[in-house]
Amino acid sequence: MSATTAKANPTGVAKPVRLIALLLMLAGLVMVAAGAVTWFTVQSQLADERITVSEDADWFAGDKIDGPLTAYSEAQVIEKHALEASKGKTYAELDREDPVRATVMNGSFLRASLFTSVVSFGIAAMAMGLGVVIALIGYALFLVARRLAAAPEPAV
Template identity: 55%
Template sequence: MASTNRRTGAVPLLGLLVIIAGSALLIAGVVTYSVVSSTLAAQKITVSDDAAYFAGQQVSQPWEAYAEAMVIADHAADMAGGKTYAELPRDDPNRESVMTASFLQASLFTSVVAFGVAALAAGLGIVLLLIGFALRRLARATALADAPSPGPA
């Protein structure tokens, strides 16, 4: 019985460490999502009126950033005759505008990725919290099952 107690003695500690890691990931994910959202909102970018979705809305969420990035790509393609920045001749008068559009689109896609990483961190945090609580509960149940039962009175 002593070896069982020694083996399960580490489980509550492990559960606590998993809970702490899960809490840290959850908090970091929520804070990161909030920071990215408020930073985008501070830029006062509005989704173009010709966007397929979210037209006229302020960009502060990943779906709005994605919608605006797609509109920028369409506008740049129209301006460049379907060519990318790299395909345009150096003396093309639209080259600088297409380059700026490419940078803006990349920045918006980067924010979409940041939102995704933040959501992933928060989701993993929730999973780790659940695992940590389950480990601690399992250790408690095992300890109770291994406890000597009181003898007849």
Template identity: 50%
Template sequence: MTTVTVTSPDTISSRKAGVVRLIGLLGLIGGLAFLLVGGVGWATVSSQLGEENITVAEDASFLGGAPVVGPFSAYAQADIINHHAMKASGGKTYAQLEQDDPTRPTVMTASLLRASLFTSILAFGVSAFAMGVGILIGLFGWALLTLAPSAKTTKPAVGTTV
């Protein structure tokens, strides 16, 4: 049997341990809040997009025919809208077209649709970020709670053989 002698004061006062445990608890609560808020944001954007009944065009480079309810389908639809607009305008953007060009309103509408879809993609990204931060904060809180000694823990005195 091996004996270990504790020679350095690796313990903290019960007051400091209590503060660390409180911070850990707040981390768990804050992490859960971030996770829930991010999830609600994701679900809201997804349901709002779903209510628009948008379907990715069949000739899209990916997800053709899929309902637009997530970031990838929104991107696929925005990409094919751009493709169709560029084809209609001969490769010119809205700003490059003459004011009296008959395709200008079509290209403008396409640009606005793409901007709206990109806004939803950004909202999905922010929601995913919030959920990820929530998970990390919660894990840090859990770690603090796990590592901080509870008030019931007895601490060996300096120089005590364990």
């Protein structure tokens, strides 16, 4: 093999780099779209329940629950109310015959549902953020591919 054939050919490298760049940009855009759809679906479903944050909440009292912060705030209030009703005992600590046990159980279920929505918002935000990062990496590679394609052939 001669020295000239062993050298890298920039235009030959540019095509695969461009393809990878386009795939990364597409993947990033899909992640942003999927995250946004997830965020707005969870937000819509929470809003459809017409729940408001309890008046004795530390934050967002009286606000409509339609986002991660209001959902978290209401979950904290539900815990406070359940612990007050059970005199500080959790569901597992209450006797099976205790009539308060059903109230504490319902509170636990409601809190779990609200925390599930909080986690869903977080995952949606993470997907959108990572989508932006991946799309930007793809764009940077696309610019590199353009430079490689425009580079002169190496001298023999």
